[in-house]
Structures are given as structure tokens and as C-alpha cells.
Amino acid sequence: MEDFITKMEDRSMSVRNRKGDVIRGQGAELTELQDEFMSRVRDEGIHRAPVIARDLNYTSYYRDRRNIGTAFHKELMKFVNEESSQIESAKGTNLSMLVQIRDTALATGDMKAAMEAIKVINDMQGHKAPTKVQSTKLDIKATIDLTAPQEDSEYLDI
Secondary structure, X not given: OOOEEEEEOOOEEEEEOOXXXXXXXXXXXXXXXXXXXXXXXXXXXXXXXXXHHHHOOXXXXXXXXXXXXXXXXXXXXXXXXXXXXXHHXXXXXXXXXXXXHHHHHHHHOOHXXXXXXXXXXXXXXXXXXXXXXXXXXXXXXXXXXXXXXXXXXXXXXX
């Protein structure tokens, strides 16, 4: 099996196999920071990943999680797949996770994510805004005979 060598930022080399997995060099194993990050994610949950990354000063988290084929990417995806297949992913757990997503998004100022989470929460709880509006129109026709003799009254009865 032939290996492919890829330069990474002119500092080190990575060796990938035909499937694109890093087998030697940078990205072949978890760093201490990545290992600590994964440990905390297992304890606290994947929904806290951005907060954990910020706490650990893991500035390359967003880049590393998208770098397919690295040990970190594989470990993170393995964890996410295990979490999603567990029975705990029921409606109640999903709802509490959505509340946490909403709170985190609001705390970080991500209003778009917060609005999406609020929308899904409302949908799950049955508080969905009506999608069909029905208007009712009343046509009232009346004829008033102003030539008829009027009663001695202060009010005109129409």
C-alpha cells in the first residue's frame, strides 16, 4: 500500500494512507491538549465543546475538528456517533440540550443559533405559530328611510 506525504504549514510532514487517514507525523496521535479536551467533552458533553475549547485556550479547535483523517477528528466523530446512538437521545434529553444550546448561543452573542434553538424548542413543545390565517368578511347592507316621520326622541335609532 502506497503512502502519500502531505506538507503541513512547512513545519512538519504528515503521511496519509489511501483512505486519507494520517498514519505518521502531525495529526497521527492526539496532543496533550486534544486528549484533555476529549476527556472534558466526555465528562461534560459535546454541547459544551466551544466552552471547553475556550477554557483550555484551544485556539485551533475549529480547524482541527474539520481536519478529516487526523486522530483528533476520528476520536471526536467516534464520540459523537456513540452519543447519538444512545437511548438518552430521547425527546426529553434533546429538549434539555436545546435549552443549553440556546443559553450558550445567547451568552456568546450568536443570535442566529439562539433563534433556531428557540424555534425548535417551541415546535417540540407544541407552541407553533399558526401557518394558515383565515379571515372572515362580513357584508352588512342596510337601508335607512330618512323620509319617514320621526318620533320625538333625542336619539336617532338606526
